[in-house]
Amino acid sequence: MRFLAWLVLVLLVIHVVRKKMTAAMRPPPAPAEQARRSVEGESMVSCAHCGIYIPASEALSGPHDQLYCSPEHRALHVSS
Numbered sequence: 001m002r003f004l005a006w007l008v009l010v011l012l013v014i015h016v017v018r019k020k021m022t023a024a025m026r027p028p029p030a031p032a033e034q035a036r037r038s039v040e041g042e043s044m045v046s047c048a049h050c051g052i053y054i055p056a057s058e059a060l061s062g063p064h065d066q067l068y069c070s071p072e073h074r075a076l077h078v079s080s
């Protein structure tokens, strides 16, 4: 009976140690931090029609290398 108690204790210790090891090896979750950095690192450009500032990746290019915030503003600026 003593042997059984020791066996349970040893298995419990092994289980706790393995659980702590897998938790320590897991990389820290930081998707919010990465998203914030990419927003901070992106350059802003102004719309040639209304002048509002938008991220360069969301800007629409038009004639004469001008940038626009939306297809509507591109169409309005080109037609005027």
Ligand SMILES: [Zn+2]
Pocket (backbone or CB within 6 Å): 047, 048, 049, 050, 051, 052, 068, 069, 070, 073
């Ligand atoms: Zn605009």
